[in-house]
Amino acid sequence: MTRLLVLLALLAAWSGGVSAQQLLDWTPEEIGSVGRHGPWPPSPVRDPSNKVSGTPAGILLGEHLFNEPRLSGDGRVSCATCHQAGREWSDGLARARGTVELDRRTPSLWNIGYLHWFGWDGAGDSLWAQSIRPLLDPREMNGEAARVAALLRGDTALTCGYERAFGSKPGNDDERLLVETAKALAAFQATLVSPRTPFDDFRDALVAGDRERASRYSLAAQRGLKLFIGEANCNLCHLGPRFTSGEFGDVGIPFFVRPGEVDPGRLGGLTRLAASPFNLLGKYNDDASGNNTRRTRHVQRQHTNFGEFRVPGLRQVGRGGPYMHNGSLATLEDVVRHYSEVSPDRLHSDGIPLVRPLGLTAEQSADLVAFLRSLDAEPPPRSTPAPLCP
Amino acid sequence: MKLAVALPGFLLATPAWADCPLDLGRGTGWVVYSDHYLMAFRSDPLRIEVGEPFALVLNVCTKGGEPAELLAVDASMPEHRHGMNYRPRIVAKGDGRFRAEGMLFHMPGRWEITFNVRAGEESENLTHDIILK
Numbered sequence: 001m002t003r004l005l006v007l008l009a010l011l012a013a014w015s016g017g018v019s020a021q022q023l024l025d026w027t028p029e030e031i032g033s034v035g036r037h038g039p040w041p042p043s044p045v046r047d048p049s050n051k052v053s054g055t056p057a058g059i060l061l062g063e064h065l066f067n068e069p070r071l072s073g074d075g076r077v078s079c080a081t082c083h084q085a086g087r088e089w090s091d092g093l094a095r096a097r098g099t100v101e102l103d104r105r106t107p108s109l110w111n112i113g114y115l116h117w118f119g120w121d122g123a124g125d126s127l128w129a130q131s132i133r134p135l136l137d138p139r140e141m142n143g144e145a146a147r148v149a150a151l152l153r154g155d156t157a158l159t160c161g162y163e164r165a166f167g168s169k170p171g172n173d174d175e176r177l178l179v180e181t182a183k184a185l186a187a188f189q190a191t192l193v194s195p196r197t198p199f200d201d202f203r204d205a206l207v208a209g210d211r212e213r214a215s216r217y218s219l220a221a222q223r224g225l226k227l228f229i230g231e232a233n234c235n236l237c238h239l240g241p242r243f244t245s246g247e248f249g250d251v252g253i254p255f256f257v258r259p260g261e262v263d264p265g266r267l268g269g270l271t272r273l274a275a276s277p278f279n280l281l282g283k284y285n286d287d288a289s290g291n292n293t294r295r296t297r298h299v300q301r302q303h304t305n306f307g308e309f310r311v312p313g314l315r316q317v318g319r320g321g322p323y324m325h326n327g328s329l330a331t332l333e334d335v336v337r338h339y340s341e342v343s344p345d346r347l348h349s350d351g352i353p354l355v356r357p358l359g360l361t362a363e364q365s366a367d368l369v370a371f372l373r374s375l376d377a378e379p380p381p382r383s384t385p386a387p388l389c390p
Numbered sequence: 391m392k393l394a395v396a397l398p399g400f401l402l403a404t405p406a407w408a409d410c411p412l413d414l415g416r417g418t419g420w421v422v423y424s425d426h427y428l429m430a431f432r433s434d435p436l437r438i439e440v441g442e443p444f445a446l447v448l449n450v451c452t453k454g455g456e457p458a459e460l461l462a463v464d465a466s467m468p469e470h471r472h473g474m475n476y477r478p479r480i481v482a483k484g485d486g487r488f489r490a491e492g493m494l495f496h497m498p499g500r501w502e503i504t505f506n507v508r509a510g511e512e513s514e515n516l517t518h519d520i521i522l523k
Contacts, residue, residue, distance in 0.1 A: 032523070116441075236497050245441050247475060247496040294443040298476040298492030354470055354497075 022215040024222045031206055033229040038203045038241050040315075041193050045113040048287035049126050049280055050183045053190060057165040062188025063385040064161060065181055070151050071135060073099075073142030079134070079185065082106045085382055088320045089192060094327030098140035103257040105327035110316050111242050113190025116295055120309045120325045121269025122248060125296045126285075127186035129278040132178060149177035161388030179284045194315040197377040199225075217374070223364075224371025232339070232358050232368070243314035243375070250307045251355050252342040253324050263326070266308035270301040318373040332372055336365045410451035411486070419447075422516045426453050427507050429516060433493075440498050440522055443476070446490040452509045461513060462506040463490040467499055498522050 026034070044054065052058025065071065069078040082096055083089045089109035091097070096106040104120050112118070113127060124130030134140040135148065152162050152170040162170050165184055170177055198217060202225075205213035228234045237245050248266040255262040273279055273296070280293045287293075309325040323329040329338055340360040347355055360368065412421065412430040419432030431448040438444050450458040460480055466473040478492040495501050505516045 036523070236499065239440060239498065245496050247441070294492055295476070295494070298443070298478060298494070300475065300477040302475075304472065 022217075022219060023211055024219070024226065026206060030226065030229060033235065034203050034225065035207045036240060037235075037243065038200055038207075040196055040200045040203075040241050042114065042241055044193075045190050047113070047126065047128075047186065047190065047292075048289075049285045049292050050128050050186055051286040052165050052180075052183050052187045055165065055187065057161070058184050058187035059191055060188075060385060060388060061158075061161040061165045062184035062186065064158065064388055065185055066188050067385075068151075068158075070155075071141060071143050071148055071181070073138075073144070073147070077141050079131075079141075082134075082140075083109050088316050090320055092321070094322045094330075096140075098134070098137070099142050100139050102139055103263055104325050105322060107310075107312065108316065108320055109189050109192050110194040111313055112192065113186075114242055114246075115244075116246050117248075117269075117310060119269060121265050121272075122310055123269040123272040123276070125273060125280045126278075126292075127189060128179065128182040129276065129280075131182040131185040131189070132278055135178070135182070145174040145178040148181050149174035152177050152181065157388045164389070176284075179278065182278075195377040195379050197315070197375050199371075199374040202374070218370060220367050220370035221374040222371075224367035224369065225374075227360075227364060227368055228371055232360075233354075234339075236354060237311045238314055244311045246311065248305065248308035248310055249354065250304075250309075250347065251324075252338070252346050253309075253326060253328060255307045257326070262307075264306050265325070266305040266310075267301065267303075270299065270305060273299075274301075314372060315375050316377075316379075318369075318376040332369050333365070336360065336368050336372075340365060409455070411449050414447050414449065420518055422505070422518045424514060424516055426509070426512070427451070427458060427514060427516060428453070429505060429507065431505075431518075434489075438495060438520065438522060441494070441496055443492065443494045446478075446493060446503075448488045448490065448505070450486045450488065450505075450507050454509075456509050458486055458507055458509040460488040460490070460505060461508050463493070463503065464506075465493065465495065465501050465503045467497065468502050469500060470497075495520075495522050 047053040052061075066079045069076050069081070071078065077098065082091045082098070083106065084091055090106045094105060096102040096104060107120065115127070116125070118124035118127055118130030119133065124133065135143045136145075149170065152158050159170060162180070166180055198221070202214055202217035202221070228238075237247075237249055239245055250265075257263050276282075278284060280296045285293070318332055321331060323332070323335045329335050339355070340358045342355060342357050344353060344356055347353055410428050410430075414430055414432045418436065419430050421428070421430050423429065428451045429448060431446050434445045434447050446463060448460060450460050452458045460482070463478050463480060464473060474494060475496055476492050476494045478490040481489045481491065483489060499522060501520050501522060503518050503520065505518075507514055507516060
């Protein structure tokens with residue numbers, strides 16, 4: 001019995017020692033920085049510009065439409081063709097493929113309802129406006145308002161689902177039906193919230209002062225996180241619970257899409273935003289207060305917007321890829337190498353550069369990747385959506 | 391910062407400014423001044439969050455008591471040499487009161503806000519730093 005007690009005491013001391021060794025020293029400032037990347041998940045989002053946002057009937061209709069190939073010109077492409085649930089709501093391709101291969105990667109839809117600008121260039125100022133673009137783009141779904149409207153009016157189940165979501169039968173205004181289709185699509189997409197991750201457990205434990213629970217987070221991930229919020233300054237742009245400012249930056253990826261042709265990024269996005277009849281300053285904004293139009297009213301188009309692309313959120317980042325707006329980097333290791341070796345000449349910064357060659361060691365690079373992978377988790381399995389009108 | 395605590399000696403030393411309405415309605419804010427201008431301002435909402443739009447509520451006064459105009463408000467991050475991605479619009483509310491709508495700080499760090507004020511022919515830039523976490 002005595003031997004057993006001694007053994008148990010030794011085991012307890014050993015495990016206590018391991019716990020103490022597995023938690024790095026975190027300063028109050030660092031704990032504050034880590035804390036600002038949570039909590040997770042956030043409260044459900046509701047978009048006041050979209051009257052069916054957050055409504056069960058709107059979300060259900062949106063999920064059916066999301067998987068509906070008849071919205072496309074040839075009846076074969078749906079939103080889910082490129083935004084696949086099993087591929088983190090992207091497609092695993094370097095460049096998206098619609099009716100032709102595009103110049104940019106299919107962005108993941110995780111946590112998209114919390115954004116303010118949509119698309120790599122921010123040409124959309126609402127999720128529903130952004131959802132219209134691929135529907136109509138000849139290079140993507142190649143659809144048209146008349147086709148979408150005819151489907152809503154002609155398909156019994158969709159007509160019924162529309163009536164439940166919007167409170168009346170589909171009318172004769174094709175453009176309005178196109179917008180309402182997009183609003184249902186947006187209502188569904190806004191429900192795609194990524195799961196809690198090992199980082200979230202660590203963050204909560206660290207903020208709560210629970211050393212034992214915090215020490216379960218791997219040392220490599222802890223070291224990578226310290227780099228992320230410290231020396232590497234990644235959190236200047238990848239900030240907050242979603243690890244993105246939601247704004248735009250030029251991180252040294254080449255502008256050219258093919259010889260003699262460039263992708264202007266945010267500069268072109270702002271031009272399209274201003275010209276769009278579907279932006280929040282137009283007649284389809286359901287928020288009469290106008291409070292949700294401030295970004296659109298005040299955003300300014302500057303020459304520095306050339307070559308800027310939206311800062312992506314980093315949750316589930318290790319499960320996605322290829323990376324960057326044009327899919328030019330295949331792995332997370334490649335991304336970290338890019339930031340370690342990026343050419344300052346290419347970035348033309350005359351102040352303290354936001355992106356600079358980090359010059360990471362092999363161990364630091366591995367730590368940063370370990371941290372990024374701690375932002376991943378297996379999402380719960382999805383069930384088939386309920387019938388629109390059982 | 392409580393305005394009443396921040397400036398009592400200064401205001402007593404310059405009687406013309408003692409009438410400057412520094413109360414912005416919420417009992418808190420910042421004050422900046424030069425030889426000719428005194429300005430109080432606060433943000434709306436009071437807490438500025440990274441990536442969230444906000445407005446500035448301002449009172450602008452002059453040493454001589456003549457009416458002053460707020461011509462422009464802008465902000466930049468001097469270390470990184472970049473400004474805001476948004477352009478604020480100024481609305482005059484009368485009696486030296488203004489509202490600058492459409493501000494947004496998209497990064498944490500030091501932001502320098504610049505106020506371009508004018509009374510008569512002369513205009514001047516006043517600045518104030520805010521550290522955002």
